[in-house]
Amino acid sequence: MRRVLLGILLITGAAGTLLAADGEFSEQQAQGKVLFEARCVACHQLPEPDMLTENQWKRLLQLMQKRMQQADMPPLDEEEFAQVHAYLASQSK
């Protein structure tokens, strides 16, 4: 299980770097997009990034951190949180 998780982490990191190389996103936003797509579908469908404002996303992400802890899932670490927030902020309403 740990090895599988590590593999997923390595793959998502590489995909983010490729996206950033495209120039559409900063490195941080690109990593955030990959994490968002990988982590935020565990419990429900992927939400539309433009459904909330930047500040609303911050508060909602904090709530989702709690939901992950309650479900015995590792929450996003500080860097991942900043990456996902940066991506959502770039697409927010």
Ligand code: HEC
């Ligand atoms: C552990 C399961 C779980 C994960 C993982 C999860 N969520 Fe959620 N999410 C929930 C639950 C439960 C709700 C229902 C609202 C609540 O928290 O009471 C919800 C609701 C939402 C909503 C709807 C809020 C509304 O007002 O309609 C959005 C948007 C959302 N999540 C975004 C995310 C994002 C972004 C991520 C990834 C960082 C994420 N979720 C990961 C459990 C999860």
